[in-house]
Amino acid sequence: MHVVYAAVFLLLLASSCARAKPDTVVPPPRVVAAQPAPAQPATKPAPPPAGRPAQPPAKPAPPSAQLPARTPASRATALPPVRTPASVPTLDLTTLEAQLRATKAIGFFTKVTLKNQVDDLLDKFQEYHQHKAKPAIADLRRSYDLLMMKVLSLLQDEDPRLALAIVSSRAAIWDLLVDPVRFATLKS
Numbered sequence: 001m002h003v004v005y006a007a008v009f010l011l012l013l014a015s016s017c018a019r020a021k022p023d024t025v026v027p028p029p030r031v032v033a034a035q036p037a038p039a040q041p042a043t044k045p046a047p048p049p050a051g052r053p054a055q056p057p058a059k060p061a062p063p064s065a066q067l068p069a070r071t072p073a074s075r076a077t078a079l080p081p082v083r084t085p086a087s088v089p090t091l092d093l094t095t096l097e098a099q100l101r102a103t104k105a106i107g108f109f110t111k112v113t114l115k116n117q118v119d120d121l122l123d124k125f126q127e128y129h130q131h132k133a134k135p136a137i138a139d140l141r142r143s144y145d146l147l148m149m150k151v152l153s154l155l156q157d158e159d160p161r162l163a164l165a166i167v168s169s170r171a172a173i174w175d176l177l178v179d180p181v182r183f184a185t186l187k188s
Helices: 003-016 072-078 093-101 108-131 137-155 160-179 180-187
Strands: none
Touching: 093 160, 093 180, 108 137, 108 180, 160 180
16 A cells, blocks of 8 residues: 555655657758838828818838838748647556556665655645645645656756656646545555
């Protein structure tokens, strides 16, 4: 039972710290030189209608205002298309626990330490749900986030796929821990 709690906690911790690495590097946008607009012939203003006072002629627009406006279509042709990474599925707790046990990115003693920290956090959540000692939800969230950051920092370089999966599962794990009914099923 503590193993399941440890896995949940590790999953939560790991999902908060992972940084997704982009599949491709997006080059900076190309600067397209604006082409000067052809000079417009000077036109004589029309005489004012009868009964209205004459207005002074408008000043000519500065040269920068005479440049043609870029349309969204022309901007789209100036930038290369950006590939979006495929969505990463969220992990269930048993899969997360198995993957954390199997990963070589975390050493044995570090895994034992993380398991103890997960157990401690799960005990705090149990106290929270049983209203024994009412820790603030903000304190629980802070502890959860710190543990997730620790796991993700351990995984991000050596096992980026697991780190990314944990990041995508982070919110689901938090929801599981906060919901008293689902948390009770986790404990059994």
